[in-house]
Amino acid sequence: MxxxxxxxxxxxxxxxxxxxxxxxxxxxxxxxxxxxxxxxxxxxxxxxxxxxxxxxxxxxxxxxxxxxxxxxxxxxxxxxxxxxxxxxxAGGQVAGRLRVSVSEGFGNAFVAPRLAGFASAYPRLAVDLAASSGFLNPSRRETDVAILISRPRRGPLITRKLTDYALGLYATRDYLARHGRPGDAAALGRHMLIGYIPDLIYSPELRYLDEIIPGLEPALRSSSIVAQAQLTAAGAGIAVLPRFMAETNADLVRVLPGRTIMRTFWLVTHSDMRDAPRVRAFADWMVAETAAARALLTGEPL
Structure with a gap:
């Protein structure tokens, strides 16, 4: 050296x-x-x-x-x-510090509630969970593992499909009682819609409303999917939300149940980190957790 x-x-x-x-x-x-x-x-x-x-x-x-x-x-x-x-x-045990970058919604609603089990299984491993509306970059080694909604096409990365997940339109029963239930997608234009701020969308996969009807504009906008879910739960309007967030809230009901949007989470790490015990341990655990929760994530039976 x-x-x-x-x-x-x-x-x-x-x-x-x-x-x-x-x-x-x-x-x-x-x-x-x-x-x-x-x-x-x-x-x-x-x-x-x-x-x-x-x-x-x-x-x-x-x-x-x-x-x-x-x-x-x-x-x-x-x-x-x-x-x-x-x-x-550490005597062959998984140890050290692991940094995981994940989207805000998936990190808060799915990963965080289950992370105690992972921490209990690996007591010598410290975990940083970076759950935000953006992602840390595994190519630049800003994170050990990233769970992304867009599959990266470049860089010294190892990418594997983690899971598909479903999204749908949701509102509260109270909102629908006050404003009526839309009978079709065209009727959504007469409702208070909740969605992303267009110029702050960090991935094209988040343009959900355009997939339902091109040009459909939300009146209440936030860069945060967690804020959108809270607005919806407060009865402010109708939003496209992931099943894993909406289906755990008893106050929310599905609107236009025939309209399902599918997306994919990708598990990504730098190629130099693929064999690190802490990375392998987290990847294996994450694959097992998403497989066990397939019904919640996709609506498909186990």
């Missing part, structure tokens, strides 16, 4: 890895749960120790210089070794 790497503390390199993968001080800071000035200061210290610039400022954020690219390869090698040593020191 080069002398300059031996002299560096591993935690200093983690700051560099974070900004190399996210491309911005702010995103790296959120990833590491520190402030952006700390990230910038630690990277400047690395540059001083190496006597070379590692990053350069561009219009959209930070990009790696030639020296930065060389250091990234070595730092990622050290990261893999550190992970292997940690797991070996």
């Amino acid at each position: 080069p002398a300059y790497l031996q002299a560096m503390h591993w935690d200093d390199l983690q700051y560099f890895l974070a900004i190399a993968r996210t491309g911005q001080h702010g995103r790296a800071a959120r990833l590491l749960r520190v402030d952006a000035t700390t990230v910038a200061r630690r990277v400047r210290r690395l540059e001083t120790e190496m006597g070379a610039r590692l990053l350069e400022q561009g219009r959209d954020g930070q990009s790696l210089t030639g020296a930065g690219e060389a250091l990234l390869a070595k730092a990622e090698e050290m990261e893999r070794i550190a992970g292997s040593v940690h797991e070996a020191s």
